[in-house]
Amino acid sequence: MTEDEILAEFRSCDALLEGHFILSSGRHGAQYLQCARLLMDPARASRMAEALVTKIPQNIRRSIDIVVSPAMGGVIIGHEMGRALGLEALFLERPDGTFELRRGFRLKPGQKVLMMEDVVTTGLSSREAIQAIRDAGGDVIAAGALIDRSNGAAQFDVPFFPLVTLDVPSYAADELPPELAAIPATKPGSRAGIPAG
Template sequence: MEQTWKVEEAIQRTGVLKEGHFLLSSGRHSGQYMQCAQLLQHPAEAEGAGQALARLFADLDVDVVVGPALGGVIIAHETARAAGVRCLFAERKEGKMTLRRGFSIQPGEKVLAIEDVVTTGGSVKEVVDLLESMGADIVGIGAIVDRSGGKAAFRHPFRALMNHTIQSYAPEECPLCDQGIPVIKPGSRETLKA
């Protein structure tokens, strides 16, 4: 992928931004949802995003890139490939982030944590806490899209390729529910009672 790859164009080109009535993982409702899997399903787009994130953090010394499963796996891999370092992913076991599959971090290793979309930053914060408990040196946190509106507070430098704010509502205050529009839980295509 050439250096002319631009995240905003790729988001539009691949249909990442969805319109409708969505139940977010936070329990809130929204009229928009960002599904970065739509971008990452295309190897050339994933490569472009990984190269762009690697350039965004080129000023940092990085030994390994780590992403949370599932959303952060592909983009962490592509970022690591572009940076010329190894890639790991953390996954949940009994509700807690952990490194499995023989993955390990050595004390003092410089880690860049990468996610596809940051909304609250909860998953990537869990990964950072896990890695710090293993003695890792977290040098930065990155994402394709920061949709937190600046609300995802991290203790480490955070950079995203794109900022996009999506309005959300408490279910009892949702105007889409008031209009009787069916609620969809993203990723499952499950239509819920409005």
């Protein structure tokens, strides 16, 4: 799939919105990605995972033993990546603010892991997920995401394979450009009830 075809999939299901949004980081932006809308169609989710698998070099693909993703956003695409790779897929949760494996999920010592996200903005939560996987005994050999909205600025100590890289500027509340400040802000994400900070 080309980048234009992938973004057309996002737009067709209102997963890529235009306006004034308060992002989960608290920053403001003119575009908002809601991957859950994209992934609610299992056939579309499968197509996205299959397209991403082709971006991962074969030597890395063959080395992956298991896929681990952070909840909530990464759960569906992590599962689909597991399916596309023919591997099991686990997910991390944050019951007390720190990622951990629960529900009887375990990694074998040294098990080679693909850490899979839906959207990477700053990379902080992905780095926290990678560390949690390592703490659980896994060996993270690559990270993947549907969308890298950092435009390549998010850095990891493993190879990173996004399906699409977008340059989506974000702004602090006191740095809004006039055209964005003129539009009322909405907070459409999964943390909509949490005050922006």
